[in-house]
Amino acid sequence: MIGGEMLASAIRMTIPILLTALGAIHAERSGIVNIGLEGMMIVGSFWAAFGAYHYGPLAGLLFGIMAGGALALVHAAATVTFRVDHIVSGVALNIIAYGTTRFASLSIFDRATTSPHVQSLPAIDIPVLDRLPLIAPLASNVSPVVILTFALVFLTRWVLSETTFGLRLRAVGENPQAADTLGVNVFAMRYAGVIISGLFAGLAGAYLAVEHTGMYVEGMTQGKGFIALAAMIFGNWGPIGAMGASLLFGLSEALALRQVVEFIPYEFFKMLPYVLTIIVVGGIVQRSRPPAAVGTSYERGE
Amino acid sequence: MPSPVIETIGLTKAFPGVVANDRIDLEIRAGEIHAIVGENGAGKSTLMRILCGLYQPDLGEIRLRGVPTVIRDPRHAIKLGIGMVHQHFMLVDRFTVTENVILGAEGTRWGRLDRRAARRRILEICDRYGFDLDPDLAVEELSVGQQQRVEIVKVLYRGADIIIMDEPTAVLVPQEVQELFDNLRRLAKSGKTIIFISHKLDEVLDIADRITVLRGGRKVGTVKAQETDRRGLAEMMVGRPVLFSVDKEERAPGEPLLKVEGLSLKSGERYLLRDVSLEVRGGEIYGIAGVEGNGQTELVEVIMGLRRPTTGRILLAAQDVTGLPVGRVRGHGVSFVPEDRHRRGLILNMTVWENLFLGRHRARRLTAGPLLRRIVMLGEADELVQEYDIRVGSTGQPVSSLSGGNQQKVILARELAGQPRVIIASQPTRGLDVGAIEFVRQRLIAARAAGLAVLIVSADLEEVLALSDRIGVMYGGRLVKEVAASETTAQELGMYMLGSTTGAKEARDHVL
Ligand SMILES: Nc1ncnc2c1ncn2[C@@H]1O[C@H](COP(=O)(O)OP(=O)(O)OP(=O)(O)O)[C@@H](O)[C@H]1O
Ligand SMILES: [Mg+2]
Numbered sequence: 001m002i003g004g005e006m007l008a009s010a011i012r013m014t015i016p017i018l019l020t021a022l023g024a025i026h027a028e029r030s031g032i033v034n035i036g037l038e039g040m041m042i043v044g045s046f047w048a049a050f051g052a053y054h055y056g057p058l059a060g061l062l063f064g065i066m067a068g069g070a071l072a073l074v075h076a077a078a079t080v081t082f083r084v085d086h087i088v089s090g091v092a093l094n095i096i097a098y099g100t101t102r103f104a105s106l107s108i109f110d111r112a113t114t115s116p117h118v119q120s121l122p123a124i125d126i127p128v129l130d131r132l133p134l135i136a137p138l139a140s141n142v143s144p145v146v147i148l149t150f151a152l153v154f155l156t157r158w159v160l161s162e163t164t165f166g167l168r169l170r171a172v173g174e175n176p177q178a179a180d181t182l183g184v185n186v187f188a189m190r191y192a193g194v195i196i197s198g199l200f201a202g203l204a205g206a207y208l209a210v211e212h213t214g215m216y217v218e219g220m221t222q223g224k225g226f227i228a229l230a231a232m233i234f235g236n237w238g239p240i241g242a243m244g245a246s247l248l249f250g251l252s253e254a255l256a257l258r259q260v261v262e263f264i265p266y267e268f269f270k271m272l273p274y275v276l277t278i279i280v281v282g283g284i285v286q287r288s289r290p291p292a293a294v295g296t297s298y299e300r301g302e
Numbered sequence: 303m304p305s306p307v308i309e310t311i312g313l314t315k316a317f318p319g320v321v322a323n324d325r326i327d328l329e330i331r332a333g334e335i336h337a338i339v340g341e342n343g344a345g346k347s348t349l350m351r352i353l354c355g356l357y358q359p360d361l362g363e364i365r366l367r368g369v370p371t372v373i374r375d376p377r378h379a380i381k382l383g384i385g386m387v388h389q390h391f392m393l394v395d396r397f398t399v400t401e402n403v404i405l406g407a408e409g410t411r412w413g414r415l416d417r418r419a420a421r422r423r424i425l426e427i428c429d430r431y432g433f434d435l436d437p438d439l440a441v442e443e444l445s446v447g448q449q450q451r452v453e454i455v456k457v458l459y460r461g462a463d464i465i466i467m468d469e470p471t472a473v474l475v476p477q478e479v480q481e482l483f484d485n486l487r488r489l490a491k492s493g494k495t496i497i498f499i500s501h502k503l504d505e506v507l508d509i510a511d512r513i514t515v516l517r518g519g520r521k522v523g524t525v526k527a528q529e530t531d532r533r534g535l536a537e538m539m540v541g542r543p544v545l546f547s548v549d550k551e552e553r554a555p556g557e558p559l560l561k562v563e564g565l566s567l568k569s570g571e572r573y574l575l576r577d578v579s580l581e582v583r584g585g586e587i588y589g590i591a592g593v594e595g596n597g598q599t600e601l602v603e604v605i606m607g608l609r610r611p612t613t614g615r616i617l618l619a620a621q622d623v624t625g626l627p628v629g630r631v632r633g634h635g636v637s638f639v640p641e642d643r644h645r646r647g648l649i650l651n652m653t654v655w656e657n658l659f660l661g662r663h664r665a666r667r668l669t670a671g672p673l674l675r676r677i678v679m680l681g682e683a684d685e686l687v688q689e690y691d692i693r694v695g696s697t698g699q700p701v702s703s704l705s706g707g708n709q710q711k712v713i714l715a716r717e718l719a720g721q722p723r724v725i726i727a728s729q730p731t732r733g734l735d736v737g738a739i740e741f742v743r744q745r746l747i748a749a750r751a752a753g754l755a756v757l758i759v760s761a762d763l764e765e766v767l768a769l770s771d772r773i774g775v776m777y778g779g780r781l782v783k784e785v786a787a788s789e790t791t792a793q794e795l796g797m798y799m800l801g802s803t804t805g806a807k808e809a810r811d812h813v814l
Contacts, residue, residue: 162414162415163410163413163414163415164408164410167397167401167404167405167408167415168405170394170396170397171394171397171405174394174395174397175392175393175394175395177392178392178394178405179405179406180376181356181386181388181392182376182377182380182392182406182407182456183375183376183377183407184405184406292395292396
């Protein structure tokens with residue numbers, strides 16, 4: 001029932017969730033809720049298709065990343081500089097992302113909902129692993145982005161816990177006032193956290209368009225930006241935990257897609273990430289603990 | 303004479319409605335311990351915040367080691383050798399001591415945080431000044447006194463030679479105060495300059511070399527500690543003689559209004575409260591003494607309905623209120639002054655008048671159907687501000703903009719104005735100046751005279767002795783001793799608080 005093919009599909013479904021969850025970790029650890037990640041994935045997917053159509057797949061990924069980052073910059077300006085409520089700004093950005101993408105699609109491709117077909121990056125067979133009987137489907141014909149994503153999990157973990165940048169990022173998300181009095185630039189750190197989240201979400205969208213589907217389709221993100229937030233919470237705001245959660249959610253999406261179990265409606269699998277997240281947030285499995293200052297704006301002088 | 307390390311000339315800072323610092327000329331000498339005292343709202347914290355770069359003065363000049371200097375922000379202040387230990391600690395609870403100390407001044411090796419070197423330097427500092435601190439523990443696991451030490455180490459780590467402390471002793475228990483003072487003396491001896499704010503005049507006289515008094519934003523004067531005493535200082539601060547002891551009349555207590563029977567509270571396997579029974583009668587003040595963390599907080603929370611007891615009953619005027627929610631308990635005429643004013647007592651970003659009516663807003667005269675009668679409230683708020691001498695520009699300001707002592711007065715005004723029958727007050731005078739303490743004590747004694755039952759919890763033995771008719775000492779979650787205030791002394795209470803004599807053994811047994 002759950003064979004290697006199935007797992008390979010699960011991993012493909014995992015990637016956009018995981019990338020975006022890694023992004024979300026950067027934003028939230030710096031204290032900013034980024035519910036606009038869905039929108040950043042949307043612009044990422046469209047502009048990646050645009051870039052790939054004109055300049056090839058690698059450029060496509062870069063376009064997607066930049067588009068996500070650009071939208072994140074708006075979120076950072078709104079929440080950090082202008083102290084707009086994080087949720088309000090995020091929701092607005094999701095709407096803007098949807099609208100501008102549709103508009104751009106119409107004016108560029110003459111079609112509102114799809115782009116032409118685009119080229120993907122050459123797939124890789126991971127040496128040795130692609131010969132092992134069980135793992136073979138997982139290790140052959142994989143997108144480089146998949147490998148990059150798993151590398152980013154460990155890079156993120158290292159950056160957060162072992163570097164000055166990571167320490168400061170976490171500090172402004174826990175106690176911005178304390179960080180400020182120690183000379184940490186709270187605004188710069190929060191801008192960085194949010195923009196990084198946008199870059200990750202943009203790459204996630206780009207992966208969907210360029211690597212996964214081979215074209216941009218309206219609505220192709222299917223709420224994965226929100227699932228990514230759930231994965232972040234499920235993973236207790238840490239990259240390794242988020243990876244576990246994303247894999248679980250990816251698997252449930254893959255199951256939903258194939259409808260492998262006949263008597264269970266596929267909506268059940270679609271629902272799974274959210275139900276699991278509620279259970280986790282409810283503290284039933286483990287105590288999840290968000291950064292202490294997440295969702296708040298910081299203003300200097302008490 | 304040693305030269306001044308810091309000199310301010312005509313330093314002025316105004317906030318909407320108040321001049322917090324009015325042309326202050328201050329002179330701090332190298333290597334001295336300099337205390338700043340003054341009433342609540344006198345401008346002490348504001349002055350310190352200017353010195354550490356948190357606020358910019360509107361007018362005036364700061365000379366640092368003789369050189370006119372603009373202190374741009376806290377980071378700049380640190381570069382100039384000025385470090386501040388804030389009244390509310392600026393620590394990241396989840397980080398370890400080491401991480402907290404290095405934040406903002408991190409050293410790296412190959413792009414990686416060099417925790418090992420940092421740890422070594424922290425241990426060096428601790429060694430040098432005799433601090434007891436484990437660099438690997440998370441800050442949230444530390445006691446308040448240890449957290450304060452982290453703050454001091456943070457400042458020393460950055461090479462500060464001027465250390466500013468805002469009410470460092472307000473949050474400490476007496477033993478911790480002694481430890482802090484030992485540390486400060488060692489620091490001063492090694493050439494560091496220490497400026498600190500305190501309301502406890504005995505402490506100030508004990509540790510400071512010189513003392514500067516502020517009143518209403520102005521400097522009243524600077525005196526040598528040896529050349530003044532408590533009375534003299536208090537009079538300089540308040541502008542009139544202050545009574546340190548309050549007289550209370552003999553009074554035969556009435557019916558028991560608050561009764562606690564066999565109260566226990568278990569958390570996991572540990573007893574936070576064990577079989578506590580006491581009663582407070584009308585016209586009586588019952589004081590609970592004890593080193594913080596021996597169950598006082600839990601006792602009060604259980605009585606108020608903030609926590610459910612594992613076993614035992616709580617009776618208010620013979621009615622069982624065990625397990626009722628806070629609102630219902632308050633409905634029985636109980637007022638509550640919580641120990642942590644920021645967490646429990648106030649909603650900081652709401653206005654002063656809103657805070658004055660929190661929890662009392664359902665009173666008939668304040669409502670018109672589902673609506674609040676704002677005009678009535680504003681009027682009453684102004685009266686309370688007058689009566690309790692809350693120093694505030696307007697009651698429409700957020701309560702966070704008040705000085706610490708004035709925030710405490712807002713809580714007291716709210717709780718005492720509600721015509722309670724029972725008052726439960728934890729650390730009621732924490733952070734208040736001598737004048738305000740006198741006032742609050744008088745109010746509590748007036749409440750006693752009016753037949754109310756008053757339960758106070760205080761780490762300050764002098765306060766417990768001065769106010770109470772009877773005193774219960776808590777240790778390890780038990781009420782280990784109950785005596786009439788007239789029949790005991792601070793020394794005896796101190797012994798029980800530390801768990802010595804009879805109560806000690808039992809108390810230790812259950813902790814194990
Ligand atoms: N950020 C602010 N906005 C408006 N007013 C302020 C602000 N900070 C302080 N004030 C006002 O300035 C005055 C001085 O406050 P400050 O905190 O310096 O007093 P303090 O001497 O430290 O008092 P306390 O002993 O109660 O801590 C007070 O009237 C206070 O309300
Ligand atoms: Mg103050």
